[in-house]
Amino acid sequence: MFPKIYYLTEPMTHPVRCFDSIILVLSLDGSISIKKEGQLYSDVQLHLINESELYEIHSDSALLFYIPSSYFKKENINIFNATFVIQQHDAIKANLALLFNYFKTHEHTSDHAKHLVTHLLKEITRHQLPPTDKTNDMLEGIVTYIREHLQERITLETLSKNFYVSSSYISILFKQQMNMNFYEYLTSLRVAKSMEDVSMHDKKVKTIAHLWHYPSATNYIIHFKKYIGMTPKKYKTLPANARSLSLPNITSDHDILNRIEIETTEKERDVTVFIDDTAINEAAFSYFNLVDIGSYENIDMIINEPIFLYKNFSNYKLSSYIYISEPIENAIKDQAQEALIKIRKLLKTKISIALKITDIKSYYFIIKAIEDLHFLESEHSSVPAISGGKVLLLLDLKQLAIKDIQRIKKQVYDIQISTALDITDDYIASHPIDEQVHSLHTDFYTIDFKKIRNHYRNAKIHIPFKAMQSSLYQFLDQNTQSNQMIFLNYNDFYTPEILSNMGLFLKESLEGQPYLAGATIDFTQPPSSTYDIAIFDSIENKTPFFFLGIMLLNFSKYPCCYGEHHIITRSLHSYNILLYNTEHYARNFYITLSDHAVSSQVLLSTETLNNKYGDVDSMIDKRITDKSHFPNSLKYKLSQYNSPHLNVDQHDFSEGPYVTHVPPMSVAMITIYQ
Numbered sequence: 001m002f003p004k005i006y007y008l009t010e011p012m013t014h015p016v017r018c019f020d021s022i023i024l025v026l027s028l029d030g031s032i033s034i035k036k037e038g039q040l041y042s043d044v045q046l047h048l049i050n051e052s053e054l055y056e057i058h059s060d061s062a063l064l065f066y067i068p069s070s071y072f073k074k075e076n077i078n079i080f081n082a083t084f085v086i087q088q089h090d091a092i093k094a095n096l097a098l099l100f101n102y103f104k105t106h107e108h109t110s111d112h113a114k115h116l117v118t119h120l121l122k123e124i125t126r127h128q129l130p131p132t133d134k135t136n137d138m139l140e141g142i143v144t145y146i147r148e149h150l151q152e153r154i155t156l157e158t159l160s161k162n163f164y165v166s167s168s169y170i171s172i173l174f175k176q177q178m179n180m181n182f183y184e185y186l187t188s189l190r191v192a193k194s195m196e197d198v199s200m201h202d203k204k205v206k207t208i209a210h211l212w213h214y215p216s217a218t219n220y221i222i223h224f225k226k227y228i229g230m231t232p233k234k235y236k237t238l239p240a241n242a243r244s245l246s247l248p249n250i251t252s253d254h255d256i257l258n259r260i261e262i263e264t265t266e267k268e269r270d271v272t273v274f275i276d277d278t279a280i281n282e283a284a285f286s287y288f289n290l291v292d293i294g295s296y297e298n299i300d301m302i303i304n305e306p307i308f309l310y311k312n313f314s315n316y317k318l319s320s321y322i323y324i325s326e327p328i329e330n331a332i333k334d335q336a337q338e339a340l341i342k343i344r345k346l347l348k349t350k351i352s353i354a355l356k357i358t359d360i361k362s363y364y365f366i367i368k369a370i371e372d373l374h375f376l377e378s379e380h381s382s383v384p385a386i387s388g389g390k391v392l393l394l395l396d397l398k399q400l401a402i403k404d405i406q407r408i409k410k411q412v413y414d415i416q417i418s419t420a421l422d423i424t425d426d427y428i429a430s431h432p433i434d435e436q437v438h439s440l441h442t443d444f445y446t447i448d449f450k451k452i453r454n455h456y457r458n459a460k461i462h463i464p465f466k467a468m469q470s471s472l473y474q475f476l477d478q479n480t481q482s483n484q485m486i487f488l489n490y491n492d493f494y495t496p497e498i499l500s501n502m503g504l505f506l507k508e509s510l511e512g513q514p515y516l517a518g519a520t521i522d523f524t525q526p527p528s529s530t531y532d533i534a535i536f537d538s539i540e541n542k543t544p545f546f547f548l549g550i551m552l553l554n555f556s557k558y559p560c561c562y563g564e565h566h567i568i569t570r571s572l573h574s575y576n577i578l579l580y581n582t583e584h585y586a587r588n589f590y591i592t593l594s595d596h597a598v599s600s601q602v603l604l605s606t607e608t609l610n611n612k613y614g615d616v617d618s619m620i621d622k623r624i625t626d627k628s629h630f631p632n633s634l635k636y637k638l639s640q641y642n643s644p645h646l647n648v649d650q651h652d653f654s655e656g657p658y659v660t661h662v663p664p665m666s667v668a669m670i671t672i673y674q
Helices: 069-074 089-104 111-124 138-148 156-163 167-178 182-199 205-211 217-228 232-237 254-258 296-303 328-348 360-378 424-429 435-439 449-458 465-479 502-511 544-553 632-641
Strands: 004-008 021-027 032-036 039-044 046-049 054-057 062-068 271-275 288-292 320-324 353-356 390-395 415-422 444-448 485-488 516-524 534-536 560-563 566-570 574-581 587-593 601-609 645-652 658-662 666-673
Touching (some): 021 032, 089 111, 089 587, 138 156, 167 182, 182 205, 205 232, 296 320, 424 449, 502 574, 534 544, 544 666, 587 666
Parallel strands (some): 271 587, 353 390, 390 415, 415 444, 444 485, 485 516
Antiparallel strands (some): 004 062, 021 062, 587 658
């Protein structure tokens, strides 16, 4: 059930009747000039032609979306005897642009396309014009009279008597205003209105002919065939997708339509978000963070912060490992006992740990820390002190032999040990992963973006971010399973343009969703950089990346629906919709619920995140470049005001979509409360 799409190459020179359908006309040049029932309409980009209306499109370069009545019938919508009008032009234009894209990409049979068509049918029939009152316009009055008495015998003489003008005057009026003679107008309208009985009801042709004042069934069939091109009996048996629009200067050729772009101004690039429970069935956006604290000497900083308690890692809500990116061999070499104590301290807090090891001795050092802690704690408590802990070991075959990796245990005293093997060198060399590597059955693989950057830098090769991303994902498709990758130092390839644009950052992150198991993020931004991906900035405040992680937490537990510039999920008590605007201009998002989703009147909240809301720098004057001297009292005060912008609203979805305005380069999370 998808509209037929036609391209109008030249203006129409004669009017045509709309039979058994609704037609949506979308201009490709900005505005449409169209004459309907003698009335001229112009300066609009989108127009709706109701069933049985006489129309003549005076503009060229337009798309026509032909929707037969049978589509509406499936949704219990009767398009006959009603005059529908479009009120939310921007929302409908956004829907049509998306439908056209589905058509061009051969996705018109997808669930997303089907849901959108259903939504469109309901939207364009939501508002009706009331019955026309008496009018001073002669032609309009005559047309109204004809429609009201169409099942009676009507002649020019009948109209002459009722409107006190000559028959010749009425005849001239039709030719001048309608571009059609009176009898042609009447007979085409009578056939059009009889289509309800042909399409919607199972009436015999003889009955329909009598009902619409034809002298015989044969006479009705002759008129019907003149306008429809076949008999009523054959038309009844015609499938909906076989019905078509017959106009001069139109084409439905896919190759021609595929070259057409719907050009819109920046303000018109709106997005439709259709929420349907049956479409929320894709994998959750679930991953863990490797929170990089640098060296071993920083361990106390993350578990014993005395002032800014929200920086204590035990309060961090997201699935995460503390990642000590300094190789453990350095700590063992310099201060082995102190390193041992710090690892025990981390294990005791039950915080998951990720460690980089370069030899098998380091592995045994970690095992000793686990065994010592187990022994010391079991002396004083009957409950295992370290049960449920996790350790992730980051490995590199350039530093560890395969036989050593095979010695690594999966569990020691209720501590789960996972392994991740670096395959960056295989990607750089474009080598498939060796079968011996696959046979190790490591839990994850790692790609180190810093290593990739250094490789290209040393080779004096410049590779754009998107080119690298494309080749990497192709390599992963060929060599790994889904959600098996840990991305290390990926901000080394992210440009300042991406890191300063929360909408674009989220978009790029979502492109890695099929591969992603985890990714590194710095615990604290260095004072010299504002473009590092970190949880906290240099003055102890949460960054936009922290708040984005909290938003994404809502999408990590339940199935999702990934759409154009949005993700949808449903929890027990609400719908969550994450919208992202990558552009440098604001965009409107039209959110529509399926009929059964929630009650009409609902509460909604919107949390907006960008470089203004959720970024402490927006509260600090640009003249202040050195923030290192800020006292703790000021840092703390800034933290109290630093958050995404929250707005609470209510909306009745039976009246139409909920429209939310997302600022440039922003992310917005909508929660619809059930």
